[in-house]
Amino acid sequence: MAATQTKHTSFTSTLLLLAAMASLVNAGRLVETKMTMYFHGFSSGPNATVVAVAGITGKHWSFTQFGTVLVTDDPITVTPDIRSAPVGRAQGMYATAGLDGINSQVMMSIVFANRVYGGSTLEIQGTSKQFDKVRELSVVSGTGRFRYARGYVTFETYFVDKASVYSVVRMA
Secondary structure (H helix, E strand, O other): OEEOOOOOHHHHOOOOOOEEEEEEOOOOEEEEEOOOEEEEEEOOOOOOOEEEEEOOOOOOOOOOOOOOEEEEEEEEEOOOOOOOOEEEEEEEEEEEOOOOOOEEEEEEEEEEOOOOOOOOEEEEEEEEEOOOOEEEEEEEEEEHHHOOOEEEEEEEEEEEEOOOOEEEEEEO
């Protein structure tokens, strides 16, 4: 197993800590890739990127209500600043799976659109304890540069503005 770290200038300062194992198809060896990026979730307004699409009849659909299904298409950037260089999109679904509203089942694709990994994806799945500061989920697969990926990823709440229903989550 060889450990490598991307050396591209635009990413040098941001690649920190995603442990996703990607198989080099022709070489038959594993390479560890470490990076950090930031999701920007907008849960209200005309440009919302997280939207409740299903839930229990007669109950308010929200991320804390058991049975609520949300879809997401969050922009991902290099830094916590929404104006920083784009990395790609976090596209997928969350289902509030805990009766107490704490656990969410996450099924998400990280769709890369940057120069380094453009056209590749990472597939993330698992239970997320929504109110824990740091959550760990499984990397179960990928495409392109991340074909046969496996490993884990951490999500850390970096910033939340309850008034505007905007959040930034650090993925490492």
